[in-house]
Amino acid sequence: MSKHEFFFKIATTADEFEQIHRLNYQTFSEEIPQHEKNEEQKLVDPFHAENTYIICIKENEVIGMTAIRDNRPFSLDRKIGPVEQSLSFPVHSPCEVRLLSVKKEYRNGQVFLGLAQFLIKYCLKKGYDIAFISGTVRQLKLYGQLGFQPFAHLTGTNEALFQPMYLTKKTFDESIAGRILPKTIPFLPGPVQISDKVINALRMIPISHRSDQYKEKIAKVKDVLAKLVNSKYVHIFLGSGTLANDVVAGQLSLETGRGLILANGEFGSRLVEQANRFGLQFDVLQKDWGQAFSRDEIVSKISNTTGWIWAVHSETSSGILNNLELLKEIASNHQLKLCLDCISSLGAIEVDLDGVFLATGVSGKAIRALTGLSFVFHHHEVQPSSPKYLDLGTYMAKDSIPYSHSSNLLEALLAALEDINRETFEKVVETHTYLKDQLKKFGHTIISEENSSPMILTIEIPGVISSAVIGNILYNHGYQLHYESDYLQRRNWIQIACIDHYDKADLERMTNLLNRVITYEQTTIQQALVNGK
Known part of the structure; x- marks a missing residue:
């Protein structure tokens, strides 16, 4: 499966939540008999209203998910007591990760890896220092590869046993998933990557x-x-x-x-x-x-x-x-x-x-x-x-x-x-030209196109979409665009600075992902408006 075929985001639409409930049922009622089956074939999590869902999208289909919440007590608190009591180190800002699930046909590791990498960036930005999970014993090897560490005693039933586990930035960085996580690439007017x-x-x-x-x-x-x-x-x-x-x-x-x-x-x-x-x-x-x-x-x-x-x-x-x-x-x-x-x-x-x-x-x-x-x-x-x-x-x-x-x-x-010379200026122009051509090819509106400064590109995001949502998705994928300034959010603009040293492959991946995300968000929101949801 090509990396451009899917991406990760925070669930926001009614259709995404409907698919989440169905995937939840398939995994935790049919595959893992943790919950009773029902005719609707939907399972709404009891903490649904408090959950933030990270999902993997292929075309318009939710093929993987996990949920995060930080309200106490956690579901794990209710099974083993306050989680802090089972740890040998202090916890300051915890969250709980639940409902990690990927459709069977996509369990080649790539989607799990993407969910974990998106999760760690999301948690760091939110200020969490540790994430807890009840991991099914059927997938302990996979959890370990993602950086989760076991602690406390098993919970559940013989048919559905779970191991309490935790994830920190340190355990993630030392894991297989952490070691292959690319560094975040900044497309900011400042600060930039420092040599x-x-x-x-x-x-x-x-x-x-x-x-x-x-x-x-x-x-x-x-x-x-x-x-x-x-x-x-x-x-x-x-x-x-x-x-x-x-x-x-x-x-x-x-x-x-x-x-x-x-x-x-x-x-x-x-x-x-x-x-x-x-x-x-x-x-x-x-x-x-x-x-x-x-x-x-x-x-x-x-x-x-x-x-x-x-x-x-x-x-x-x-x-x-x-x-x-x-x-x-x-x-x-x-x-x-x-x-x-x-x-x-x-x-x-x-x-x-x-x-x-x-x-x-x-x-x-x-x-x-x-x-x-x-x-x-x-x-x-x-x-x-x-x-x-x-x-x-x-x-x-x-x-x-x-x-x-x-x-x-x-x-x-x-x-x-000492490293600024004519080649530096030429590289900025080259990056700017490539990005402008790519974005125009995709049909996006560029602000100040005729008098554009080579150091930055400004894109007008269609009005039905939030530029902050697009920027957050790209950030959690490892591309830090300029979108958080108030003056940009008021105009629903996103900017891509061209002043760093970029590989062409990174530029191609970033622009393809940006276009994919904008197209998906625009399509799903417009469809929701048509359906009256």
């Missing part, structure tokens, strides 16, 4: 930020960063991209004239908020998310009092890439100071900051170092002003070391920067 080279650099013995060795190191990092984007100066801050943008806002508060902020997504709107907090005087050119700014629209908002423009280069929230050359040309023609949020574009695509007054970036995201450092790029001399911690002039006067700094984060950043 061994970067991790090893992070582990170096810390050095004082006042030492000559540290001063040499930070000077080297600044030189690499400045050359990467064609900037004369760059200063490194201990903090996130929001801090760097606050530094820019602080500098703009010293400028005369009004500003113009361009906002066509979440992060453009955040620039507006930050500018308001600093009391800046400015106008806003607001566009719908994912819509590009035209030359005429921008120029129409410029007046004889306009002194600066502030915009996001790569607007992560919608996946649009705002036209940098157009912005630089307009700023030059109207003698305006151009400021840019390059937090998502830095390290993903070529960025030339010639002609840009101030720009920001971060150590995480496409640079693929550790989150925690941010940058402000500029070409002009800056004098100290206030407030002190956000003052670019103070950093310039102190060669980027006015206060305590982290040598470990700096070492990791340098290691990551």
Whole structure:
């Protein structure tokens, strides 16, 4: 059976629950005589209302399942007493796994394995530290391969004997199922997968930020960063991209004239908020998310009092890439100071900051170092002003070391920067192009397709489906897409970042699964609406 033929999910529809009751009956009334047979050939679990069901779907058929609940007492508590009393170690956040069942024709191990792998990811995300189960003695070898460990005495009858067992992350990791579980592949704009080279650099013995060795190191990092984007100066801050943008806002508060902020997504709107907090005087050119700014629209908002423009280069929230050359040309023609949020574009695509007054970036995201450092790029001399911690002039006067700094984060950043080159940018574009072609082939709607940033793709999920449901299914299969942000869930969008290093086979498996899940969810929900369920 091909891996693309089936997938795993949390049961949500009436039809899925109906199939669960029938599979429950087939297994625990007909095959294992634990419950009486009945004419309906359905068995509704007494804890059904409390259960969360993980199911395996082949086409539109439920071929395997298991149930999870965390309400006490567990069914196992009622058989052996409180389960904790039979263990030699403490339990903090337990759950009970029941009704593990796979249709006979699919018991080749693959479905059981998939259920176990989905289960462990689900439990970890929910914060459970141990799962208990009553395993039929007929399948003890299988349970052992999945990582379950026996404890306490047998329960049940001679016709249906059960062994109390438990599963932890440790027992799963040491099992056959755990050893062959692929690592989760992140398709996030940040954090990204960190290379061994970067991790090893992070582990170096810390050095004082006042030492000559540290001063040499930070000077080297600044030189690499400045050359990467064609900037004369760059200063490194201990903090996130929001801090760097606050530094820019602080500098703009010293400028005369009004500003113009361009906002066509979440992060453009955040620039507006930050500018308001600093009391800046400015106008806003607001566009719908994912819509590009035209030359005429921008120029129409410029007046004889306009002194600066502030915009996001790569607007992560919608996946649009705002036209940098157009912005630089307009700023030059109207003698305006151009400021840019390059937090998502830095390290993903070529960025030339010639002609840009101030720009920001971060150590995480496409640079693929550790989150925690941010940058402000500029070409002009800056004098100290206030407030002190956000003052670019103070950093310039102190060669980027006015206060305590982290040598470990700096070492990791340098290691990551050494691996950024033209091939890095080409790989991002190649990944983006492949994913876009695959998703278009499947008929999915891509936001900002004409002006798409190579670092991320944004997919519009059909309205009858929850983007969070799709994202959770993909996560529990080992693919971490970007879907948990409030601004994405409000629009029912899912995003796939392209800034990591991916094997083409992983991209193919992920897109096939994504399409399979969306198609199934859309079909089942629409059918339920037709049937009035």
